[in-house]
Amino acid sequence: MSTIIQTKDLTIRFGSLVANDRLNIEIEEGTIHAIAGENGAGKSTLMKMLYGVYQPTSGDILVDGEVMHGWNAAMARSKGIGMVFQDFRLIPAFTVLENVFLSMRDAGFVLKKKELRKQILTLSEEYHLGVNPDDEVWKLDLGQRQHIEIIKVLSTPNIRVMIFDEPTSVLAPHEINRFLEMLKSFRDRGYAILFITHKIDEIVSVADRITVLRHGKITSSLSREEGFNRDQIIRSMLGDDVSRMQISMERTVPDISGMENIELDRLTIRDEHNREILKDITLSIRRGKILGVAGISGNGQREFAECLFGVRKSTSGRILFGEEDITGSGTGKRIGLGFRMVTEDPIHDNVVGNFTVLENMALAGLEVTTKRGDVDWKDLEEQFRSHPEITDLNVPEVHRIAGTLSGGNVQRMTFARAVVSNPSLLIACYPSRGLDVATVAVVHQTLMRLRNGGAAIILISEDLSELMELSDELVVFAAGSASGPFDPGTADVNEIGRVMLRGAGSNE
Amino acid sequence: MSKAGSEYMDKLMNNRLFRALFIILFPVTVFGILLLTEGKNPIETYGVILNAVFGSRYGFGEVVVQATYLILTSLTAILPYRVGMANAGGEGQMAIGALCTAIAGTTFLSRMPAVIGIPLMMLSGMAGGAIWAGIPVLCKAKFRMNETLSSILMNYISTYFISFLLYGILKDPKGWNYPQTMEVAGQLRFRMLFSTRANVGILISILVAIGCWYILQKTKIGFTIRTIGGNTTAAVYSGINVKLVQSAVFTSAGALAGLAGAILIIGVEGRMRVDSGTTMGFMGFLAAGIVNNNPLLAILSAFLIAGLNIAGNAMEINTGLPSASIQILIMLVLLTIMGMGRRKKA
Numbered sequence: 001m002s003t004i005i006q007t008k009d010l011t012i013r014f015g016s017l018v019a020n021d022r023l024n025i026e027i028e029e030g031t032i033h034a035i036a037g038e039n040g041a042g043k044s045t046l047m048k049m050l051y052g053v054y055q056p057t058s059g060d061i062l063v064d065g066e067v068m069h070g071w072n073a074a075m076a077r078s079k080g081i082g083m084v085f086q087d088f089r090l091i092p093a094f095t096v097l098e099n100v101f102l103s104m105r106d107a108g109f110v111l112k113k114k115e116l117r118k119q120i121l122t123l124s125e126e127y128h129l130g131v132n133p134d135d136e137v138w139k140l141d142l143g144q145r146q147h148i149e150i151i152k153v154l155s156t157p158n159i160r161v162m163i164f165d166e167p168t169s170v171l172a173p174h175e176i177n178r179f180l181e182m183l184k185s186f187r188d189r190g191y192a193i194l195f196i197t198h199k200i201d202e203i204v205s206v207a208d209r210i211t212v213l214r215h216g217k218i219t220s221s222l223s224r225e226e227g228f229n230r231d232q233i234i235r236s237m238l239g240d241d242v243s244r245m246q247i248s249m250e251r252t253v254p255d256i257s258g259m260e261n262i263e264l265d266r267l268t269i270r271d272e273h274n275r276e277i278l279k280d281i282t283l284s285i286r287r288g289k290i291l292g293v294a295g296i297s298g299n300g301q302r303e304f305a306e307c308l309f310g311v312r313k314s315t316s317g318r319i320l321f322g323e324e325d326i327t328g329s330g331t332g333k334r335i336g337l338g339f340r341m342v343t344e345d346p347i348h349d350n351v352v353g354n355f356t357v358l359e360n361m362a363l364a365g366l367e368v369t370t371k372r373g374d375v376d377w378k379d380l381e382e383q384f385r386s387h388p389e390i391t392d393l394n395v396p397e398v399h400r401i402a403g404t405l406s407g408g409n410v411q412r413m414t415f416a417r418a419v420v421s422n423p424s425l426l427i428a429c430y431p432s433r434g435l436d437v438a439t440v441a442v443v444h445q446t447l448m449r450l451r452n453g454g455a456a457i458i459l460i461s462e463d464l465s466e467l468m469e470l471s472d473e474l475v476v477f478a479a480g481s482a483s484g485p486f487d488p489g490t491a492d493v494n495e496i497g498r499v500m501l502r503g504a505g506s507n508e
Numbered sequence: 509m510s511k512a513g514s515e516y517m518d519k520l521m522n523n524r525l526f527r528a529l530f531i532i533l534f535p536v537t538v539f540g541i542l543l544l545t546e547g548k549n550p551i552e553t554y555g556v557i558l559n560a561v562f563g564s565r566y567g568f569g570e571v572v573v574q575a576t577y578l579i580l581t582s583l584t585a586i587l588p589y590r591v592g593m594a595n596a597g598g599e600g601q602m603a604i605g606a607l608c609t610a611i612a613g614t615t616f617l618s619r620m621p622a623v624i625g626i627p628l629m630m631l632s633g634m635a636g637g638a639i640w641a642g643i644p645v646l647c648k649a650k651f652r653m654n655e656t657l658s659s660i661l662m663n664y665i666s667t668y669f670i671s672f673l674l675y676g677i678l679k680d681p682k683g684w685n686y687p688q689t690m691e692v693a694g695q696l697r698f699r700m701l702f703s704t705r706a707n708v709g710i711l712i713s714i715l716v717a718i719g720c721w722y723i724l725q726k727t728k729i730g731f732t733i734r735t736i737g738g739n740t741t742a743a744v745y746s747g748i749n750v751k752l753v754q755s756a757v758f759t760s761a762g763a764l765a766g767l768a769g770a771i772l773i774i775g776v777e778g779r780m781r782v783d784s785g786t787t788m789g790f791m792g793f794l795a796a797g798i799v800n801n802n803p804l805l806a807i808l809s810a811f812l813i814a815g816l817n818i819a820g821n822a823m824e825i826n827t828g829l830p831s832a833s834i835q836i837l838i839m840l841v842l843l844t845i846m847g848m849g850r851r852k853k854a
Contacts, residue, residue: 311744330749332747332749334747343745350741350746351739351742352735352739353739354738362731363735364746364747373728373729374726374727374728375728
């Protein structure tokens with residue numbers, strides 16, 4: 001096997017931050033090379049440097065043993081290196097064919113539709129991608145869009161290295177296995193695959209070599225022959241902080257006397273396109289319980305959460321808090337009742353980017369006291385420093401600007417914010433999506449602690465193992481209705497998977 | 509070599525003194541070249557401009573008078589911007605404010621002493637501006653109409669509405685058939701300061717600007733407003749009644765334009781005319797934009813635009829250039845400031 005790319009003491013700095021510190025790695029043909037590490041470990045930076053988006057501050061990139069000067073993306077492409085980005089660069093109004101065409105710089109002036117269509121179909125067939133060149137992109141789901149990105153890369157002339165930036169984070173559970181199989185088939189045809197992921201199981205199942213980054217440095221790099229396992233990978237990802245992983249997931253029976261449950265009575269919710277996305281949902285959301293909501297995303301989970309939080313109106317049905325009918329009340333009132341929500345995209349929905357961490361913590365979080373008409377920031381800062389949950393969750397420093405935090409830190413902050421005021425109901429949407437192992441563990445532990453304290457918790461997730469582990473009860477959203485509740489202790493995962501795919505009809 | 513060169517440029521552009529000099533010298537030089545092509549002596553022309561603004565009490569007084577309105581109309585644009593809205597209706601809101609002030613001052617308040625009459629006239633003006641801004645707010649709430657477009661359209665409606673009244677029932681019977689209201693009684697007028705047309709209005713404007721800054725930065729209400737401006741969705745999710753706050757802020761902004769109209773009547777005009785205060789609303793929008801919607805800096809940008817406006821009038825009289833040519837200089841100055849502003853962020 002020959003080495004295609006080699007780096008020598010590759011270093012990049014952003015201001016005072018050393019994002020990648022003297023990295024030496026080798027990318028060989030016909031191997032799957034996984035890059036693992038916590039959020040902010042420098043994985044994406046490394047990928048972008050190899051693809052020529054960033055230029056190294058010092059160190060060398062060697063392709064076929066030759067030192068590259070003035071490395072950039074055009075050079076990378078001409079050397080046969082392609083990248084599938086995490087955020088897809090597709091134009092929704094265009095067809096697949098047109099999008100692929102756009103990526104071909106040297107395609108000439110006239111659209112050679114016939115040839116290109118044939119090429120797309122050949123590639124699609126060869127790797128079972130199921131891509132129709134004449135579909136408009138906006139009609140396709142995320143998994144299919146990823147296939148287009150892959151075709152774009154594959155149709156680059158003399159492509160040899162494919163870089164994937166967190167490819168599985170956009171995929172539904174049932175798509176992930178297929179994706180990993182596809183990676184293997186690329187490898188078997190001699191491509192070098194470089195991919196970033198948080199998910200250790202994926203690495204263990206497909207990688208030929210795994211390199212772990214921590215704070216911009218390589219902490220381990222092992223091949224399959226040398227042997228690697230789950231625990232070892234986690235340890236090199238987390239370093240000394242490995243103790244963070246030893247957390248309590250004990251389930252106690254909380255005293256919930258006098259606490260109000262939330263009852264949903266034949267609730268019907270419409271989505272943006274005025275379609276009934278959920279119909280006649282009747283559910284008890286009980287204190288001291290975690291109610292898991294499973295389902296393939298887009299089956300009304302978001303609308304359900306928004307409706308519970310008062311951001312979206314239901315078309316019919318009632319929401320009861322204890323005896324009180326709160327169906328028509330707004331978000332402000334529900335926050336007053338102790339409802340809290342961490343949305344699926346906290347950076348977009350929950351965080352004011354140009355505010356400091358402390359200012360963000362004041363938004364439906366820390367108890368806001370006033371002094372001479374202004375928020376008493378000193379008092380808030382004291383609350384922040386003394387609150388045990390905030391310390392446990394390791395929320396970043398108060399004066400940092402929220403917009404500069406990494407995804408994991410934002411999640412810590414929004415979680416801490418939802419937790420500090422002892423919520424009566426916490427709606428947690430995809431709380432572990434895109435997070436590293438350590439943060440996920442912290443989030444899970446927090447959910448359990450809240451539950452044990454008597455909070456009602458709604459956990460919306462696509463990750464069945466997470467749901468099975470945490471939930472006291474499980475409902476499945478599919479085809480406009482909620483099936484269940486299932487008992488995660490006795491339910492069969494395959495059965496739940498079937499309901500997810502086929503909807504409630506198969507269950508009744 | 510080229511890399512070192514571009515680094516040097518970056519350093520230079522980040523140097524405060526250089527930036528300040530560039531903002532002044534670049535537009536002045538370019539406009540100077542334009543003057544040369546028109547056969548005018550740039551140095552003489554700039555002399556005229558400086559003389560118009562600083563050369564006489566009257567000139568500088570006029571700058572102060574215009575700055576008074578521009579500070580308030582810039583706030584009219586700034587406040588809605590801070591809650592994620594755009595108010596392009598300062599022009600109409602100010603005109604209606606002026607109209608209401610003139611009506612109040614010539615009818616039920618006409619016999620009042622100054623201490624009661626003037627505050628009530630100002631309140632009338634503010635109410636007028638608030639109502640005029642309230643219409644787009646209502647249209648947004650009820651019919652989901654875009655407030656930017658409807659507030660622009662309200663400017664046209666105000667123009668025709670005012671003309672309709674001034675040519676009709678509000679026409680001064682002793683006014684030689686001019687389309688203007690009766691004159692406000694003498695006791696209900698601001699005193700002129702330092703024998704210019706400047707009046708206490710400038711202090712009111714500056715205080716209002718400082719007040720707006722204080723509210724935004726140092727109060728709980730301001731925190732709510734900044735939250736909405738920072739991320740409307742996050743504000744919704746933190747339980748803020750976003751629509752209510754937006755409506756209140758937008759309407760209050762209209763009240764400030766109305767206040768500008770009131771000061772225009774009480775301070776300088778004494779009666780409503782068809783073109784009283786025209787362009788002040790639009791220019792205020794500009795004044796807000798160049799300082800990135802900062803209420804304190806808006807005081808400076810208001811003075812800058814006022815100065816250039818006054819200079820334009822003088823240029824027309826003394827050099828024979830059309831007063832519109834000063835617009836070229838104004839735009840050069842504004843574009844340079846905005847261009848340099850962006851640079852700072854990058």
